Amino acid sequence: MAREHQEPQEWRFTNALMRQAILAIGEVMGEPGLKVVLRQAGLERYVDEPPPNNLDQDTPTVEYAALNQAVEEFYGRAGKGMLQRIGRASFRYGVEEQAMLMGVAGTALKLMPQKTRIKFILSQTAKSLMSVNEDTYIEVQETPQGFVFADFTCGVCCCRKTEHPTCHLYAGSISEAVKWATGQDYEVREIECRAMGAEACRFLVAEGSQE
Numbered sequence: 001m002a003r004e005h006q007e008p009q010e011w012r013f014t015n016a017l018m019r020q021a022i023l024a025i026g027e028v029m030g031e032p033g034l035k036v037v038l039r040q041a042g043l044e045r046y047v048d049e050p051p052p053n054n055l056d057q058d059t060p061t062v063e064y065a066a067l068n069q070a071v072e073e074f075y076g077r078a079g080k081g082m083l084q085r086i087g088r089a090s091f092r093y094g095v096e097e098q099a100m101l102m103g104v105a106g107t108a109l110k111l112m113p114q115k116t117r118i119k120f121i122l123s124q125t126a127k128s129l130m131s132v133n134e135d136t137y138i139e140v141q142e143t144p145q146g147f148v149f150a151d152f153t154c155g156v157c158c159c160r161k162t163e164h165p166t167c168h169l170y171a172g173s174i175s176e177a178v179k180w181a182t183g184q185d186y187e188v189r190e191i192e193c194r195a196m197g198a199e200a201c202r203f204l205v206a207e208g209s210q211e
């Protein structure tokens with residue numbers, strides 16, 4: 001189970017993942033938009049210098065959550081779609097960073113059936129997120145509706161309270177990961193969210209791809 005020794009307020013987040021989110025926001029919103037949301041989130045120190053590209057855990061997770069919230073509030077009703085786009089772009093930065101590793105995995109994947117590819121990419125993502133951060137706990141579950149990626153330590157909604165699932169960036173990254181592994185678009189829906197009181201943020205990769 002998730003390690004209980006640290007309160008969510010004290011969770012730390014991987015520098016490279018925060019950096020990828022900031023670059024992705026700049027790509028999707030443009031530099032002026034990025035500046036606005038960084039200020040809104042109280043993170044103006046990243047305007048000229050995003051976190052370093054390493055796997056150290058120097059970023060308070062609440063800051064990552066605040067950045068997500070700032071984008072959501074900036075766009076209002078359009079926030080969900082924008083955050084999904086930002087999540088997709090974030091995953092692509094991650095792939096670039098690990099080009100060699102992903103290249104090898106991609107070649108192996110071509111030999112597998114679709115369902116195995118989905119399971120593979122979800123499990124690998126969970127494993128690598130847990131290996132860089134000891135507080136992270138993720139399970140990949142197989143359900144009749146499809147695979148579920150369950151993050152018990154989700155950083156997107158860390159310490160927030162909401163009435164709707166709010167981890168749109170995460171859903172976007174997962175759908176881009178699945179697309180990378182399968183070559184197809186699958187609907188990824190957040191069916192439970194920690195910010196609504198659930199024990200994990202659960203992302204369902206729906207069976208049957210959409211065209």
Ligand SMILES: [Zn+2]
Pocket residue numbers: 154155156157158166167193194195201
């Ligand atoms: Zn969440």
